[in-house]
Amino acid sequence: MSKALPANLEQIEVNLKKLTNQRTRSSLLGIAILILVFFSGTLVSLEANAGSFGRGIANFFNYPRDLFIDTFEMGWKYWPRVVKYIPELITTLNIALFSTSIGFVLAVIFAIFSSRNLIRNKRVIQFTKFFMDVTRSFPTLIIAMVFLYLMGKSSLPAVIAITIHTAGALGKLFTEAIENCDGKPIEGLSSVGATWTQKIRFSVLPQVLPLFLSYGILRLEINVRESTILGFVGAGGIGEMLAALIQWNYGADVLACMFLLVGTIIALDYLSAYWRHNLIGVNQ
């Protein structure tokens, strides 16, 4: 035994060295790839960009400065302007809230049909998962623009687009939540002869509902941003107003809209962190 030890140690030493070398090599390789990606990306950007990089950096503060100067010149008359855009903001929030609610319900249905512990049929699971992948991967903007083209300008395309995306995105998270939930309550209910719906209602739902709500609130925050962006391409709300104001070059009004937006998003950020904290006891 004591004789074998040094040989063993030697072997360990050799292995350690090998491992260290391997790690160093793969780290270096990773760094080299990153640098390569960085430089080729920069080359593409320089080639494709209309203005030069240097001039862009120099001009960076011009636009914000112009906006602030415009605002400053207005003086106290400015605040009624800010208030003027609140109805637009409410439209945007309404789009987000409504489509998040509908998307939430759809996502719950999708999630039930794509969870391995609730559905035995593999085909159904695969199909639902694929369907969710597709709905999740389309940027909302693309769906919204197609519907805007087909239905004319209104808020509906935004509602449809955000609902579709939300259903896919939440559905995936919900599926993970359901699949990770404790199986024992389900077994318990099976043992007393509960039906499939009863099992979901009394064993799965109580476990996952707080998590679902938490994800839903997080999604609501994201969807407020999304609905603003969709407004930008013509779906109404504060986004559309902002796009028009930028085109007309009304600096003070642009800044008013931006303030409203940033204020709302930051407020929602805190509010959602608070709610989620209450729901599941942690921030994430």
Added chain:
Amino acid sequence: MSSSLAIERDNIRKLFPDTFNQARKSRIKGQIIFFLILIYLIIGFFTLDVVDIPKKWKPQNAAMFVLDTYAHKDHVTMKWENPDDIKIAFEGNYRSVYGRDNLDKSIPEWFYKNSDNIGNVIEFNNEGKAILYKDRVEIVNFPKYERNFTIKLNTNSKPYVVGSEDLAKDDLKGFRITENRVEFRPTLHERVQVYPKKVEIHRYSIGWKYFWFDFSSPLEPYSFFEALGLTFSKERVVPEMSNLKLFLTEIKDNEAFMHGRVWWAMLETIVMAVLGTMFATVMALPLSFLAAYNVTPIKALRFTLRRLFDTLRGIDFLIWSLIFLRAFGPGPFTGIFAIGFTDTGTLGKLYSEAIENTEKKQQEGVQSTGASKFLQHRFGIIPQILPIFVSQSLYYLESNTRGAVIIGAMGAGGIGLQFLGALGTGNDFENVAYMAILVLAVVIFMDRLSAWLRRILIGTDQLIVR
């Protein structure tokens, strides 16, 4: 048996009255919340005009849109004043006229040019035929139609269907007759229009024609694989360049699908997402250390950085991209910086939280060997948080790809802008579909790539949050 159960239940109820009351209370609370949500949904239904969907939804428009995404059409045009000159053009484009140079060779096989008394025949895919004469158009052999039709011009040179007075409305199904136009469209795939000045026939076929090589390309007669095979042959298709070069340039410069431009735009979008995420990671890394209480003792600095993260995140990438668009003009830099700035806020917050949640013991262990503060962080904290950092950054890479498409559409260029342009023309829906599929493929690819990288780098493809 049941009575004893009831007694048991009553006993339990008496023993734990709070528990039962609480359950009832929370149930009522849940019901109230449920009804509030229901009321909101009803209000939302009306304020957002969801009830108007049937009114706004124009099935004809949608059907045309979908048709054009998977089918292409050829136009056959005949002017009444010169019936011998029949033009056959792909999608009605004046630059893609069949048989312009060599009439016999390249007119499509569904068109039969005949002498005057037989008439020129256009055969549709459903075996129905439209026959063009000098003074009339005959529609024959359409399935589900019992009779043939003849469309003529009257003395005021207005088109009319011969004998239409005697026909029932049901027999004229598929016709739309107005004063200056007779249109026959039995299904979406065949369309015959007769005007006072001309006849225009649209013949639809399924598929994306000229996807690889456009109408005027020398490689057009060959299929993709035939052309690929040609690149290995010695005989040049055109004398100026080698077959391989021709093959590549013809695909790149395809006028119908614009592969070169679309792929370049896609590359721009990917560059925006990748470099934006890299920029954010590089910025957030040191800042997050400075914002974590177990690394930085200065409270004011931590507070400032936390608010900085909130602001960067709160000013959505929409607004960032507007500001950068003014500075850099359209191009990837706008996207890179917009994504980079927003995500510096997001990642900074997540990273600093991860640092604060690290195990103390490892750091203490390093400290016990007398290591400096820097070495303590290097060997006590970084090994713990590195997987989280990598996981978070890669996770954001996928959503940033979608973000980059959106920033592009708002003016920064890339595939978003190309998509907007194709949709705006109002008839290039096959390009719209092509780009939508491309975006979908790239987003799914980035999703898989980031999951794969997470798996090989940190052993799990789930997002790690601590």
